[in-house]
Amino acid sequence: MCLGIPGRIVEWVDRDNAIATAEVSGVRRAINLGLIDDAEIGDWVLIHVGFAMSRLDEAEADATFEFLRQLGDPYEAELKELKASQIE
Numbered sequence: 135m136c137l138g139i140p141g142r143i144v145e146w147v148d149r150d151n152a153i154a155t156a157e158v159s160g161v162r163r164a165i166n167l168g169l170i171d172d173a174e175i176g177d178w179v180l181i182h183v184g185f186a187m188s189r190l191d192e193a194e195a196d197a198t199f200e201f202l203r204q205l206g207d208p209y210e211a212e213l214k215e216l217k218a219s220q221i222e
Contacts, residue, residue: 138182139202139212140195141165143175156181159199159213 141156141163152168158181166185167173178195179186190198202209 138180138187138198140178140190140198141181141186142195143167143173143177143179143186145175156186161213 139158141158143154143165144157144162145155147153147155147164152166152173153164154167154173154175155162156165156179164184165179165181167179168185170177170179170186170189173179173186173189178190178192180188180190180198202212
């Protein structure tokens, strides 16, 4: 199962190429923000396979996290894969 997981943009890696670092449940990874207009540090985005697909507000991010936690195993598996990945 592939999930879109909320993450918060914490820093720019390469603004010209729309690459930033996002934090997802304590894990920081590089993501592509090319699909999001005017993304900024602190924005919440929905991330799927390394791409930010849409912007979320904090309430939407919290509600999505709660739903994902209720899924149990698929969410835990997705977090495990994220922690083990080496996106550069």
